[in-house]
Amino acid sequence: MAEPTARATTRALLNRPAVDRNGYLDVLGREIAAPTPTPAQRAMNAPLVATVYERIWRPAAFFGASGVRTETEWRRTLRRLRPAGADRVLDVACGPGLFTSRLAERLGPDGLAVGLDISAPMLHRAVHDNAGPQTCYVRGDAGTLPFDDATFDVVCCLGALYLVPEPDRVVDEMIRVLAPGGRIAILTTYANPTDPVRRLIGQLGDRIGVRGFDRARFPSRFAAAELTDIRQQIHGLFQFVAADAPGEQPAAERRAPQ
Secondary structure, three states: OOOOHHHHHHHHHEOOOOEEEOOEEEOOOOOOOOOOOOHHHHHHOOHHHHHHHHHHHHHHHHHOOOOOOHHHHHHHHHHHHOOOOOOEEEEEOOOOOHHHHHHHOOOOOOOEEEEEEOOHHHHHHHHHHOOOOOEEEEEOOHHHOOEOOOOEEEEEEEOOHHHOOOHHHHHHHHHHOEEEEEEEEEEEEEOOOOOHHHHHHHHHHHHHOOOOEOOOHHHHHHHHOOOEEEEEEEEOOEEEEEEEOOOOOOHHHOOOOO
16 A cells, blocks of 8 residues: 655655654664653653643743733744745644644645654554644654655744754754745743842753743854844743744745645
8 A cells, every 4th residue: 555645745855764663753763862861851752741732831931821911922923934835844843733734734736745753652642633634653763863855845843842852953954844935943941140029930840851941042153154034923931933044945846745
């Protein structure tokens, strides 16, 4: 039986071999997620956490616990990322695929949304709950993305950057795979070093492996990579940072799914 189009296209985009494992492509095999995983990283690899994460924690982190800002924040994100048509979208640290599937809804029939995560239980939930004809999920390391340079028109990490061991390396990898004229966005934690309450929360988070980032860290990293139109919004304990890659990819160079 022929491999579904989205999965076949994603396999062709990978720069290393992948095994089809329960509906997603695995480039890591039995490789462990981290030599000394933090409590937070261990939790992300627990099936129970994967089940509730999509419905409770991640929407609350992105939209606010009350849910009041849900559609307003999501529309703002879509305006910055502008997924459409034959775009290739990469959702880094996708978890159970909540945002991967919503991004895929904005694409045309030739578009592709790839969700990448290191947690097998998270990807199991993604395949079960948020699969579609234009989505594919990959188990891989966000610090060494298994794609060549300039592969994706849209690259985002909308949740779990605060959990990864080397967040700066992940951001650099996201920039590396971003195509000319592409759009990039990060949603992550914000720690105000001058606020004693938030500083205490940050110290507690450090102990379990949940990082808080200051206001300048990611805008300055985007600027160093010569990205343009860098924007940042801060809401409580979270920050959203987005930018564009310079240049424009000619329509003729947009490759259709293979």
